[in-house]
Amino acid sequence: GIGGREAPMKATKPWNNQRFIGMFDVVNTTKQDSGRYRCIVHSNRGVGVSNYGELTIK
Numbered sequence: 844g845i846g847g848r849e850a851p852m853k854a855t856k857p858w859n860n861q862r863f864i865g866m867f868d869v870v871n872t873t874k875q876d877s878g879r880y881r882c883i884v885h886s887n888r889g890v891g892v893s894n895y896g897e898l899t900i901k
Contacts, residue, residue: 847883874900
């Protein structure tokens with residue numbers, strides 16, 4: 844996406860029968876990268892867009 848980076852999914856965990864939790868390693872970040880982000884997933888079944896989540900760099 845615009846200004847986005849690809850991040851391969853590290854692991855998934857079922858949330859319910861229609862949703863899952865995806866885990867990613869976010870590398871090469873600085874405190875200036877902290878903020879609200881969302882995931883956009885493309886597959887052969889379509890596109891999914893997550894809610895926004897907060898990324899905090901310590």
